[in-house]
Amino acid sequence: MKRKIIVLFWTAVCIVAATPYVKGWNGVGHSAIAYIAEQHLTPKTERECRRYLKHTLPYYASWMDHWRNCPGFEHTSHWHGVPVDASLQSIRTESNNAANQIRHACKRMKKYRRLSDSLVCDNLKYLIHMVGDMHCPSHTKYVDQPQYKNYNLRVKGKKTRSHSFWDSSPSFFHKGWTCEDFARELDTMSETEIAAICEGTPDDWAHENALAMREIFKLLPAACEYTDLPESDKERMREISDRQIVKAGYRLAAILNGIFDPKNSKR
Amino acid sequence: MKRHMIRYMLLCMLSCTAAGAFAWNGLGERTIAAFAQANLTPEAEKRVTELLGGTMEDNASWLGKTAREERFSYIKRWKFVHLDASLQYAGENSEDCVAQIERAAETLRRGDNDSLSVATLRTLINLVGKMHSPSYYIIDGTPMSKQFPEIIISNGKKGKKEEFTHRTWAKYWDNLLNRHRGFSVAMYVEDLGVCYGDMKEAYSAGGPRDWASDMGRECTALTKLIPDIYMSRETDNRLEPIGYKCVAKAGFRLAALLNGILK
Numbered sequence: 001m002k003r004k005i006i007v008l009f010w011t012a013v014c015i016v017a018a019t020p021y022v023k024g025w026n027g028v029g030h031s032a033i034a035y036i037a038e039q040h041l042t043p044k045t046e047r048e049c050r051r052y053l054k055h056t057l058p059y060y061a062s063w064m065d066h067w068r069n070c071p072g073f074e075h076t077s078h079w080h081g082v083p084v085d086a087s088l089q090s091i092r093t094e095s096n097n098a099a100n101q102i103r104h105a106c107k108r109m110k111k112y113r114r115l116s117d118s119l120v121c122d123n124l125k126y127l128i129h130m131v132g133d134m135h136c137p138s139h140t141k142y143v144d145q146p147q148y149k150n151y152n153l154r155v156k157g158k159k160t161r162s163h164s165f166w167d168s169s170p171s172f173f174h175k176g177w178t179c180e181d182f183a184r185e186l187d188t189m190s191e192t193e194i195a196a197i198c199e200g201t202p203d204d205w206a207h208e209n210a211l212a213m214r215e216i217f218k219l220l221p222a223a224c225e226y227t228d229l230p231e232s233d234k235e236r237m238r239e240i241s242d243r244q245i246v247k248a249g250y251r252l253a254a255i256l257n258g259i260f261d262p263k264n265s266k267r
Numbered sequence: 268m269k270r271h272m273i274r275y276m277l278l279c280m281l282s283c284t285a286a287g288a289f290a291w292n293g294l295g296e297r298t299i300a301a302f303a304q305a306n307l308t309p310e311a312e313k314r315v316t317e318l319l320g321g322t323m324e325d326n327a328s329w330l331g332k333t334a335r336e337e338r339f340s341y342i343k344r345w346k347f348v349h350l351d352a353s354l355q356y357a358g359e360n361s362e363d364c365v366a367q368i369e370r371a372a373e374t375l376r377r378g379d380n381d382s383l384s385v386a387t388l389r390t391l392i393n394l395v396g397k398m399h400s401p402s403y404y405i406i407d408g409t410p411m412s413k414q415f416p417e418i419i420i421s422n423g424k425k426g427k428k429e430e431f432t433h434r435t436w437a438k439y440w441d442n443l444l445n446r447h448r449g450f451s452v453a454m455y456v457e458d459l460g461v462c463y464g465d466m467k468e469a470y471s472a473g474g475p476r477d478w479a480s481d482m483g484r485e486c487t488a489l490t491k492l493i494p495d496i497y498m499s500r501e502t503d504n505r506l507e508p509i510g511y512k513c514v515a516k517a518g519f520r521l522a523a524l525l526n527g528i529l530k
Contacts, residue, residue, distance in 0.1 A: 027448030035454070056458045059447065066446075069423030070501040171448075178451040 024080050024133040028177070029170035029245060030061035033132040035179035036187050036249025037256065040194070045253075045260040052120045057128055057252075058179055064129035079130060081139040082206045090206035091143065098134040099206040102127060102255070106202075109259045127255060134202065135248035137240060138166035140210045148214060151222035162220060169241040186246040197247050198254035205251060209244075216240060291400050292441040293328050295514065298455040299396035300327035302518030303525070305456055306467065311522075311529040318385050323392050324452060330393035348398055352407040354483035356476040364398045368475045368524075376528050388525075395524060398479060399517035401510070402437040404486045411486055412436045415496060423500030443510040455514075463515040470516045471523035478520055485513060 024030065034057040041049065053060060064080070067073040078096035085091050090099040105123045112120050133139050142148035150163045165172070174181065189197070200208075219233045219240075220226070226234075257265035291299065300323035307315060319326050334342035345367045349358035358366055371387040371394065378384055397403070404411045415436040422430045434442070444455065463470070473481075489509060492502055 027446075029449075031447060031449035035449075050461050055462050056454070058450065058454060059458050059462075062448070066500075066504050069425075070499075070504065177449070179449045179454060180451050182449070 024065060024129070024139065024167060025136045025245070026168045026171055027062045027065075028179075028182075029136070029167075030065075030129065030132045031058040032170060032177075032179045032182035032186075033135075033245055033248045033252060034058040034061040034128050036183050036246060037128075037131075037252035039183060039187060040250060040253035040257075042257050042261040042264045044264065045257045048260040049124060049256060052117055053124055054121075060125045060128050061132065062129065063125045064133075076126075079126070080133045081136075081141050082134050082209070083141040083143045084206065084210040086144040088142075088207055088210035090203045090210075092203070098130040098139070099202040102130050102134065102202040105130075106255060106259065112259060124256075128252065131202075131252040131255060132248045134206060135209060135244040135251075136166060137169070137213050137216050137244060138163040140206070140213050142210070142214075148217055153220060153222065153224050153226060155226040157225070162216075162222070165220065165226070166216065166241070169237070170245060173238040173241055182245065186242050187249065189246070189250070194250050197250050205247075212240075291396055291514075292444070294444050294452070294455075295400075295441070296327040296331070296393060296396050297324045297452050298444060298459075299399070299514055299517045299521065300324045300392050301452045302456045302459050302515070303392070303395075303521035305460065306519060306522035308526045308530075311526045314529040315388065315525065318381060318388055326389045327392055327396065329389045345394060346397055346403045347410075348404050348479050348482065350404065350406045350479060350483040354406065354480050354487070356479045364394050364403070365475045365479050368394045368398065372475075372524060372528060391524065392521065395475075395521040396517045398475070399482060399513045399520070400437075400440050401482070401486045401489055401513065402440045404482065406483060406486065411490075414490065415493065417496055418493070418498050419496055420498045420503050421500055440510060443507065444514070446507060459511075459515045459518060463512070463519070466515070467519050470519040475524075478516070481516070482513065485509060 025033065038046065038057045049057060064076060068077045068080075079098050079101045081097075082099045083091045083094050083097055091097060092100060094100065105126050108115065109120070109123050109127075112123075115123075138150070140148075150161050152159055153162055153165065154160065155165065170182070171177070174185075177185075216237065219237050220229070254265065304312065304315070304323040315323060330342060330345075333339050334345075341362070344362050345364055347358075347361070347363045348365055349356070349361055349363050351357040356365055358364075368391060371390045374387040375384055375391065401411055412435065418434050418436060418439050420432045420434065420439075422428075422432070424430070444450070447455075450458075489506060492505055492509075498506075
């Protein structure tokens with residue numbers, strides 16, 4: 001009995017110790033999005049991003065999550081999701097809205113040469129994270145539709161929240177994958193398809209996400225046990241998670257190319 | 268000297284079989300080794316590849332795995348670095364990390380035979396990485412791990428949502444690179460090059476004793492950032508770049524050491 005307690009205790013300690021701090025997409029998802037984006041930057045954009053960040057894009061992919069609860073950054077704590085109204089449009093008057101903050105950051109970055117290096121760096125870190133976060137399936141907030149709220153479900157008997165399920169979906173569906181694995185497997189679209197995905201504005205993308213992500217509530221009903229769901233539904237959920245990751249990567253690249261290399265941006 | 272030769276000979280016997288970690292975790296060790304390899308001269312890289320029959324990354328954790336064998340348990344003592352109060356190296360008469368690096372470098376420089384060179388090269392790859400972890404520094408007789416027997420890290424949330432992660436000093440640094448989920452060794456190598464590429468010359472200067480003193484200064488800077496065993500999320504965030512810089516230094520310095528020996 002004593003031995004069992006010790007084993008359980010150390011198992012719990014190991015789980016706590018291994019728990020990452022990150023939210024939104026978990027760290028893997030954010031890193032993968034930034035990595036995919038980096039593969040689609042023009043040489044000039046990549047050079048400029050690295051000059052200001054002094055790192056690659058994936059290094060700062062979860063930076064906003066690491067700092068959101070620290071003094072001075074509390075106001076960014078709610079810039080991770082997109083509230084939408086009854087018509088599924090992003091609410092533009094809401095400051096706690098990733099789509100609005102992306103728009104503001106893009107506007108500031110239009111004249112990036114006039115900004116201080118540290119301000120350009122900060123805006124880049126925000127963009128890298130928020131473009132990823134706004135594509136996370138659980139990060140559309142259906143303000144006027146209570147049926148699309150966060151709820152409990154079970155995975156192999158373990159209680160979890162639907163929001164957490166989707167946040168961790170990249171590593172759940174692809175255990176052990178590195179960013180390179182995600183890029184190799186998901187970044188397979190043609191230039192024409194990528195251009196079509198990158199059309200529009202962050203508000204358009206938010207609307208598209210809001211329309212599409214209602215499906216996840218049908219696929220993963222409240223109080224369900226994931227393990228018991230039909231394999232076809234599990235496969236569809238994996239497809240949704242994968243597609244949102246790759247879309248976010250393409251769109252992040254398009255935004256950055258538009259800022260630093262508009263002449264060669266395909267948008 | 269003869270005693271150390273015998274020990275390396277014993278290590279040679281294992282070098283054909285063993286392929287684990289102490290100080291940085293496996294990912295950290297492999298990253299340092301791969302970053303070092305990316306900074307080798309063509310001559311040094313050719314000789315390293317000849318000796319190892321593979322990459323430095325593949326051989327990064329060999330010493331840690333070897334140390335787990337009972338008969339090689341004395342290797343575990345090699346992880347410590349002794350500095351005096353003025354942060355000068357003070358481990359001449361010990362079997363600490365710096366002393367072993369100096370002995371291994373000398374053995375590799377002499378290049379008596381290839382199997383001995385393989386064991387010493389594998390030893391160097393691991394120990395130069397290890398000496399750049401703040402985990403096992405003993406400054407003026409006080410181990411860093413005694414100064415911080417436990418670190419309790421807040422998730423930064425307020426009230427009931429605040430949670431704490433408990434880590435030992437060594438475990439904290441072991442897990443440094445786990446912060447960037449989904450990163451491969453190649454991604455770390457690329458990022459370290461982007462971040463610290465222009466510091467290569469400055470970081471590579473000097474020898475193992477100078478590097479130990481430099482790490483002593485990094486450890487002192489770290490202790491100033493950590494007021495007590497309770498660490499805020501902000502402090503945790505501010506420590507990460509310091510540890511990351513140590514990883515870069517380790518890679519550059521391992522490359523410099525091997526470039527100097529394997530001309």
